[in-house]
């Protein structure tokens with residue numbers, strides 16, 4: 001692979017040194033998005049980032065419908081770990097930034113917390129607020145808000161940020177001084193046998209992949225840790241696990257004659273067994289940090 005220097009700094013660790021990556025180029029709506037590799041933290045990121053027009057095409061009406069849950073692939077989110085953190089603290093205001101259908105808000109409220117959601121779309125926020133009876137702000141309203149959160153949760157949000165240097169500080173401003181950030185998400189650039197296998201199979205193909213650049217960062221453990229550190233958070237916990245996603249968690253009888261499903265399933269099982277004895281390996285993180 002040739003070493004080239006690109007213009008954009010790594011959105012995770014802020015290093016200026018990057019080169020072309022094994023993932024190559026994604027094609028979406030006639031536009032090319034190059035995934036480059038940071039030479040410092042080894043994370044991959046999209047250069048250029050999708051612009052506003054592309055974002056509105058990607059996250060339009062069809063977004064929610066295009067992610068109907070696959071019964072064979074378990075949801076990698078771990079709401080229970082967030083709730084465990086909340087039970088350790090005296091209750092206050094809990095903000096779920098990117099609250100989805102509001103399950104975590106309901107569970108936090110049941111623990112005695114004042115639960116507040118944040119959603120991008122105004123109509124989605126309004127409907128959720130009515131259904132849950134909890135306050136749900138739009139991200140625009142959240143930007144104007146005073147610090148209200150004793151605990152703020154970012155679940156599978158950071159990897160979508162196209163302007164992290166503006167977005168992270170704006171979100172962290174919602175947390176009261178000394179409050180907690182709980183974050184979780186994928187580490188798609190981190191070492192594990194599964195990723196090495198995908199990377200190897202990708203190396204035989206140089207054609208662009210047709211996919212929307214939803215995840216604009218494919219973080220390694222190092223990149224994700226450095227990211228929290230550079231936004232002035234003091235780390236209390238950073239743990240890495242390996243989940244099946246995006247591989248199937250189980251196989252149906254129809255899958256037994258589908259080589260791709262079988263292969264992904266088997267590769268993930270092997271990968272999880274290896275990562276179980278390699279503390280830095282895996283594909284998902286759970287983080288707790290305190291604001292200064």
Ligand SMILES: [Zn+2]
Pocket residue numbers: 010011012013014015038039040041042043223
């Ligand atoms: Zn980096």
